[in-house]
Amino acid sequence: MTDSRSPTADSAPASSPVAQPPLLERLFRLSERQTNVRQEVIAGVTTFLTMAYIIFVNPNVMAAAGMDKGAVFVATCLAAAVGCLIMGLYANYPFALAPGMGLNAFFSYVVVGEMGYSWQVALGAVFISGVVFLLLSVFKVREWIIDSIPISLRQALAAGVGLFLAIIALKSAGIVTASPATLVTLGDLKSSDAILAALSFFLIAALAYRRILGSVMIGILVVTVIALIMGKVEYAGLFSAPPSMAPTFMQLDIAGAFEVGMISVIFAFLFVDMFDTAGTLLSTADRARLLDEERKLPGMGKALMADSSATVVGSLMGSSNTTTFVESTAGVAAGGRTGLTAVVCAGLFLLALFFSPLVGMVPACATAGALMYVAVLMTSGLSSIDWDDITEAAPAVIAAVMMPLSFSIANGIALGFITYAVIKTLSGRSRDVSVSVYLLAALFVAKFIFF
Template sequence: MLEKLFKLSENGTNVRTEVLAGATTFLTMAYIIFVNPSMLSATGMDKGAVFVATCLAAMIGCFVMGLVANYPVAQAPGMGLNAFFTYSVVLGMGHTWQVALAAVFFSGLCFIALSLLKVREWLINAIPMSLRIGITAGIGLFLAFIALQSAGIVVDNPATLVHVGDLTSFPAVMASLGFVLTIAMVHRGLKAAVLLAILIVTGLGILFGDIQYNGIVSVPPSIAPTFMQLDFSGALDVGLVSIVFAFLFVDLFDTAGTLVGVATKADMVDKDGKLPRLSRALLADSTATSVGAVLGTSNTTSYVESVAGVAAGGRTGLTAVTVGVLFLLALFFSPLAGMVPAYATAGALFYVAILMMSGLVGIDWRDLTEAAPVVVVCLLMPLTYSIAEGIALGFITYAAVKLLSGKGREVNISVWVIAALFAAKIIFL
């Protein structure tokens, strides 16, 4: 049955290799079951319900990706997108988390439509590479800023807006330790480095009496507080259009970049440089986003950590299905997830930020018309505390700089349209 479903022999693999690859991928990305509930609970969402929604959304996304697209790519609620959900849409703009969930749901439907209508290639190819890199790096800086705040290393200041906090406080020391441990273990090649660092810091918090021990394993908490709690009427407000677009935009390019990277590593790219079954893979991603919103979590997306499983030999959807099964089993570790404090996940956030910023090496810094918009995106995302504003100002800057530099012909028509829409939104809404 497995041979028929996943074409194991055709892809030069076997069940044992695929299962081990799936376990490897899961260990590298399992930190999301701790980080996502911790982050989304800042909006007022029930932490236990978000934990269940996170595991279920990841399981469904992995199953669809594995069974429909036959890709060794795992899925789960995405880093950066959950930060945008929490700190920009809810805490920054004042929308309720129910409205934000509805916006995520609509972005998933738009993503599905783009996948079915074959528009995604035009969109992906139309956006300049520099802006794609800048958006990813900007989200990384935004995550780093959130990590510093959650650890108390950066605090509010009436005069300068931000100021260094008490670096000797327990949360600051533990967050710093978690970050250093993560980097050291990743460098040493430990697959579960991020997860282990979170667990070590949480254990120290229990040992020093900062966290109350509540057990490790139990029956999963109820998902009722977040299940089907979407506020569609609020999400249909014209002011939410840019929010839906921002969710869609970031998810689209994050998914496309991840799929290309993982497929290339797995030697799945054909002679023409195209990915087989790409429509199915993107459809799996977009479907998981809409289903995840119904369950009660932010956008579900493909994880670049899937490369770890590919490096371990994963070549088919059985790898992704294995990850999905492990996320299902993780449901029974809700007490452990509930004990993980914000400072224990700060190191993971900072590590992810480093990965997201690494693409800046691909920018041509000698061409200011390419470099300037990237810097605008990177700086304004954390400074405005909004991924959407950073994207908008980056597009506007790119179009304006190219036009006034005499390079207007280099700009794709879609970039002009997007920049104009963002400018109109800033001026009139």
């Protein structure tokens, strides 16, 4: 989710034929993947620096749901560490995981803020979605679901989540405000929050273009320092023992999440997580040259199980869905080829636990710029849609634009599926629609009619 201009795996340094430590060689098959410990450590550090912004952003986003910011910070670091360890030690792939962008905003601003559910119930929904994802991975149903969903809708879901993040970022910075005449209007651009949010976004985009490692984190920290000088935040130190996780640990309400009205929310958590993870895994593995002759990832089931297991564990700790980060491509470009890269990343997330005072000083205007930057990257998927085929383009646009306009990822997914099924059928191309799409469209229609 950071620099899309990162160099490809072709630029990775060549590994040396030096003998590797026996334990690490046995665990990660370093020689087989033509890598070494030094290369993997560099790759792990690189990946962490490109995605470390999540430890600043996620607590701010989930605090909007009424959750304790310090506890969410700890949950974020631990969920990321657990996910990276499972990916590294079980799947042996250089992919890093952490609580994902988009679904955390959906969690706070829609499920809790708009729909009125408690954050405990929302965590219960995250837990259920993770368990379902895990079961789909164990019984290998996930391939059938992923393959049966049209590519245009998959791309639209990611783009819609990006647009959803954009409107949240603009709203939190005061750049966009409510209007009784036009629903939304331009806010006060002279306010300090709007100026600092814009500066954060400008810095991050410029640094990313220049391929500066950790561009998102740098942008957040620079604006935080400026806010500190302006007196908008108070200095609280840099290091301390990790805050207590008691306010969120095991506080989820699973029973409450089984309410009928939460079905679409669970679907949204599941679908976005599943498609985002699958797409990220394949694109990152391609850069690492880990795909087989059929362009498939050997052992992808293990990678997906790592992702779903991390979501389950994260929900127990107090965080939204944990997912594979596309920032892993930065580590792959630096030479990461095995799970040792992910294990190094896990260690750095654990080390980050001792920087809680710094995280507590980061203002919302600083993270708004990061949200806006991630939104830009996520909407890039619209470029791969077949715009010459209106039966593909129209449902994709409906799904993407309805997420921010209805302020709900779940509604965007539902309307996208319904539109796809109806337009394809009326156009005489019902054969293009899989049974699963028709079934989901029917379920979503029933939801809008009866619930």
